[in-house]
Amino acid sequence: MKKRWYDYLWVVSLLYLLLGFFNILFAWLGLLCFFIPLVISVAGGTKGYCNRYCGRGQLFGLLGGSFGLSRKKDIPRWMKSKVFRYGFLLFFLAMFFLMLWNTYLVFAGAQNLQQVVTLLWSFKLPWHWAYHGTVFSPGVAQFAFGFYSVMLTSTILGLVTMVLFKPRSWCVYCPMGTMTQLICQVKHGNRP
């Protein structure tokens, strides 16, 4: 099949993760992965982002498929259940708002900037080498550290399920995918 320009967006996803090792402020670019899918589903009523433009999904497909880093086994039934998918979406949103709250506290001066990346919402890794100051409020950097933590954590979860199950297993429980599918269902009244 003929490759289109958007079939190479995995390069952008990989570059995004790498840039976060050099300057954490690049993490702000990750907001595109949040807003573009939402805009496409709200305005267009489709999951066009998942279906075509998701570089992260392509990266898992490439590593698990062409590079053979996946066992290609069926994902457990509970992981594709609505309870788990919606539950994971709610948990993800809760953690996201907690991150926004911490950002607010730094903006308000009630808390100092923490130059750490938190993996799996628990493990704090020192990440000071990727912070070189900002002309804006330290809150801008705090958001970058928090957002990069979200992106790196979800990549690690995606890599683990890629190895254990099928390459793009992340797509089954991806919070953005669940959210955009819900938006489409509401928009179309769940008609086939």
Place this chain on the structure above:
Amino acid sequence: MNLGKKRRRAVVDRSLCVACGCCVKVCPIQAIGIMRGIAAQVNPEKCVGCCKCARGCPASVIEMQEVEG
């Protein structure tokens, strides 16, 4: 002309489909599509039962069924 031959075609469990579009990417004849961002849908007239979509589906919600024709 119907000679009573059986052939396979893909069937999607729409209640569990996450509409990710992995099946669309691997179908060699564009016989499957994502409808309204809700679930995948197979065109039974076009599907040749090659099984690529079922293998590529990360949620494993596509199965092959034998149909008359």
